[in-house]
Amino acid sequence: MSKRVVIAHLPWEGKDYLVHTLVEGERPVELTALCREKETLLGNIYVGRVEKLAPGIRGAFVSFAEQQSCFLDLSRVKEGYLLKKAPGTELHVGDEIVVQIQREAQKTKLPSATAELSLSGSALALYYGKPEISCSGRLLPEQKKRLKELGSRIFPELFGGSLPFGVIFRTASADASEEEIRQEYLELSEKLARIVQYGTMRSLYSCLYRASDAVPELVKRYAPSVSELVTDDRETYELCREYLERHDFHDCRLTWYEDQLTTLTKKENLENHVKRALDKRVDLPSGGFLVIEPTEALTAIDVNSGKQLGGRKNTFLYSVNQEAAREIARQIRLRGISGLILVDFINMPEKEQEERLLGFLQGLVREDPVQTKVVDMTALHLVELTRKKIRRPLAEQMK
Structure with a gap:
């Protein structure tokens, strides 16, 4: 199946976004959006100052800009990162330290940082x-x-x-x-x-x-395996051109998109893809559908059959759940959902079918480049997954 990376401007609710999309065949499998008016902090490295220590959770709150702070995990801090330090071996309030933003702010939580640059x-x-x-x-x-x-x-x-x-x-x-x-x-x-x-x-x-001055992560990750990289952003084009030439990625064709009649966003149907990725309902080919509900603590996904059951009920239930599992794995990656995820599949009477479904889902999430784990099925028949938090989900990026 052919893979392409598309990076295009998308006007959205009065703001200009640069949408990065990995397309496999004709379907997007990853979407990230960068607001041109609001720079992402992920990957940036700063000289910060310790403002407050939290010994109970082995952490510290570090300011890295005026009115901006992050949480630093102290269990992985080494002496070599300290610039100005009070006497002693422990970190103190007022110490200056080099930190790198590791995870973007999530809802009410501060960005997370690391001293392991x-x-x-x-x-x-x-x-x-x-x-x-x-x-x-x-x-x-x-x-x-x-x-x-x-x-x-x-x-x-x-x-x-x-x-x-x-x-x-x-x-x-x-x-x-x-x-x-x-x-x-x-x-x-x-x-x-x-x-x-x-x-x-x-x-x-x-x-x-500043990570935003670097080559987009999608390009670095997929340049060896994609057939084409197309963009309508001049700065992105130049960054990618230099990167592809430097690494001799000759199999990846770089295209500067310039068409007076149709924008790249319209040609690739990006606005529709983003709208669907923000919609809580996802229709399945069988007539069933998913309902994806993010909350403060977790993301809940409900699987619905969408119609009356007839014929071989057990076989039908498993086929809908299998179809749902395939789409759930895709949606988690597409939307950038992370943290705890609970999936309420349609109940199946046979234990063997539940175990087979868990194995099928585990195989699907292994394809995700972000660490994703199928934990187990709870006593209430809810499937529990976890996905490593790296960046804000698409829904928060578009706010």
Whole structure:
């Protein structure tokens, strides 16, 4: 199935959004929206100041700009990130520390930050911390073995026998050549080294790295596997052109869209795709439908058959639930839903069918690049899932 990345302007409720879409066949499978008037903070690196400690939850509240704060998990803070520090080994109020926004603000919660600074490419992710080599859990055992051997051989030699940063081989590294991995490592390590070196000289609230100035995450993640990248945004086009040339992604055709008669948004039907992704009801081909209801604590998804049952009831119920599971996995990824998700499938009388459905759903969520787990079925026959929180869901991005 062909894959394309489409990045286009979308006017929405008086604001200008840049919508990033991964399209498989003719259907979008990922949607993110960036308001041009409201910059995303995700991935940005700042010089912050500790404003308040929360020992009970091993955390601290750190201001990173005027009137803007984030929550920092202290269990993963190391001395090397501190710029100005009071005497002693513990972190104190008033200490200055370099932090990276790890998760965007979610509803009433502040953004989450980490002191483990990291930069990602298409094949690698580098982080400032323990100098070790690890691999994505999605890679096969033989791929992990090959890549770790490759990394152990080439990374230290590039830095005089030492490994200054930790390295994670991402899923796309399985298809990358040794030269591509070598070049990406050099690029990321030089950039991260500059951030670490010059961060100690910068004043409070300085932004050491702005992720929005970088290549869009969808492009970095999927450039090795998509056939085309099309955009109507000139700045995005130039960023992507340089990125594709630098990494020799010749199989990915970059297209600058310019048509006086039809906008890229209309051509790709993006407005409709966004509207559907914001609608709480999702129709299924069988006549059934899903109702997706986000709440403060979780997202509830209800599966409805939508019509009277007849004939082989058990078989019909399972087929509707299977169809619903396939669409639920797609909608979770499409809408960027995260945290706790409870699914109320149609009740089935046979335990074997429930177990088969759980196995089917587990297979579907493994395709999600964001860590997603089918936990179990509760005593009330609700299926519990969790999905790692990284960015705000589409519904919040469009507010």
